[in-house]
Amino acid sequence: MSSQLLWEVIKNHNSFMRKGVKGLVFSAEPGNLYNKHSYKFSGLANTKTVDIQADGDYVKFSVGRTKTAQQPRKSKHSEVIKKDGRAVLKAVGKQVQSYRPDLKAAALARASAVHKSIRVRKAKK
Template sequence: MSSALVWELVKKHNCFQRKNVKGMTFSAEAGNLYNKSSYKYSGVANAKTVHVEAEGDAVKFVVGRVKTAQQPKKSKHAVVIKKNARAVIKAVGKQAASYRPDLKAAAQARAAAVAKSIRVRKAKKTA
């Protein structure tokens, strides 16, 4: 099935939709970098997806393969990046730009947020 057809079927009603009090619609699906309910960012409708998440003290970068999209076990390729925050953002941007250039900024923003969330603050020295 084409991505456009899948999006037309699931854009109004799916289990990942979250509506807030102001009537805005968000999406909680994997592969949706900005959590916006739109075709561009959809992890369900698009075969070429980009996903960034935390895995322990590292950042996991996952891309969806088009060739094996119908085989769930083989459809995702994951790379764990265990570097400092700036290096992670640069690596994620480089990989996302080669796979989906339109999602480079979104992937870098998500990587920055994930890197910040797993950061350990240094303890203050007490006198």
């Protein structure tokens, strides 16, 4: 099934939709970097997805494989980035630029937010 047809089927009703105040619609699906309910950012409809999550004290970067999109076990390739903040952003930016350049800004924003959330503040003396 094509990505566009799949989006037409799931865009009005799916379990990941979150309807907010003032008619805003968000999405909680994996692979959606901005959590916007749109075809461009959809992790369900697109075969080429990018997902960034916290994995313990590190950033986990996952991409969807197009050749094995119909095989759930093999459809994602994940790696844990064990670097400091700037190196994480550089690594994510380089990988996303070669995979899906239209999502580079969203991936960098998500990686920055995830890295900031797992960073431990130093105790004040």
